[in-house]
Amino acid sequence: MLLQVIASGVLMGFVYALVAIGLTLIWGVMDIINFAHGEFLMISMYTVFWMYTLLKFDPFVSLPVAALLIFVISYLTYKIIIKRVIDAPGLTALLATFGLSLFIRNLAQFLWSPDYRFVTTSLVADKKITMGPVIIGLPQMAAAMGSIIMTVLVFYFIQKTKTGRAIQATALDRDTAKLMGIDTEKVYAITFGISGACVGVAGALMATFFPVYPESGALYSLLAFVIVALGGFGNIKGALYGGIIIGLAEALGGFAFGTQFKYAVVFLIYLLVIQVRPKGLFGW
């Protein structure tokens, strides 16, 4: 039973990590908290749902479409909104992203009602894998696998490609990066886009086993904030480990103290870790 809990906790952890990586990229590169991150996740889930309902597309066929769509939405969000507030004083950027999140969430409620909707059939629906005492739903397994692949891709992109190095340079020192001939405007827009692609993939994977409704992104963005802070802002590796720790804490906390306390356990772990490492596990 304990093994079962640990396994499902770790699997969810990988998905949470992917959501958090999207958030931490923006946070690290431009020091902006994107409160609309969870709403991007929700749009991705709705994209998969509507493609499934109207066109009978399997979620795994819709996945690249959702990822691309959220990439574009995210990119445009930077170009239209974030660009104007990035140099503003104080909490103005927060105001903009929070306003955007309110707008998107309530627009979704207005257009599609607050009802819970489900993607009932997919390649992986209702299938289970049995490994000794542990039984894992195939949707969760696929979501974890998909998240790991996307995480590796993003990590590779940031570490190895020219654009990725430009992103790193801009995160370290924007003005110097500019002097080196890096188009920081473009770097910011692309970073926002990649962040969107991360939640786009995560949302599409989660739609196979979570209900889709206007508030569905809110909880995961809250968890993502904690994961990002736990790992250290702007740190992809931190977000990955943070995601797994939070996934485990959620599963084990729910198992030990009852489901109503599982998020209290999650938040408590953050508060404890931060006492020892005030800048997160991997922050400096």
Add this chain to the structure above:
Amino acid sequence: MMKKMKFHPLLVIFFVILILPFINDNINFHHIMIMFLIYAGLGEAWNIITGFAGQTSFGHAAFFGIGAYTSTVLFYRMHISPWAGMILGILLATLVAAVVSYPCFKLKGHYFAIATLAIAEIIKQIFISWEYVEGATGISIPVMDEGILNMQFHTSKIPYFLIAFAIFSIAVLTAHYIEQNKMGFYLKAIREGGDAAEAIGIDTVKYKLFAMMISAALSAAFGTLYAQYILYIDPFMVFTMDVSMKIVLLTVLGGLGSIYGPIIGAAILIPLSEYTRIFLGGTGKGVDLIIFGALIVAVACFEPEGILGIFKKGQRKKRGVDYARATT
């Protein structure tokens, strides 16, 4: 002479707010005035720790909720007057603020903000599962005889308005007093650079702690009033992140770090959300928040210093934007 001049705008604002409900007798308008005073006052309280001291709190709903729950539980279980409950709520919120924020003050920037968010969520979870306070079902405050002792008024909203106005005035004057005195300068020094403030001999932890405790105390007072006014509370109403964020939004919308900011922000935000709710009601669910969200984005994009920035800009004409950029 200068000091006297500075008092003027506040007196005018107080006077206008005070006479408005007596000019317009509409019951919806009275409701909006009460909500306006509660949220503007909460904004003032939040401004002390975040606007002045630069410690972003995303968890002020916790103090608001503690104020609401303390008086309500005492009234519901032991029939203790909400006034006594209000005082106990203030003390309890101040204590909680001191205990939970002290270990967090070594955290910087966003790490602190996320910690306040986490603390508020934990407190919410505790109240949801706590049977003595009726958990997730919430408490309906027993309807008693109208009167000041029970803090319940059934025939008119004016007494609620006057109590709200009194607490609001205390909040504004407290913020004003802090801003004008030594503590305000210390807090601003901490905001502009914690290490530098420490280096010139300011006990940064002590002043941050004071600011947080004062802020929590004021928030709790509004919590009691809100509970007595609505006559029903549950954890999802008072401890929710929505309340915390509404306080943040209206203050930043109006102008962060200014005592006029929360008043301007609440004067725009509260009528907008309450009137759209009254007129569009159940049919247009969410329409108020769609408009509201778009408006916030627009203000953030075009007026990065908040609505107050428009007034400031008048003074420095077109160079305003350059100035805002240069100061970051």
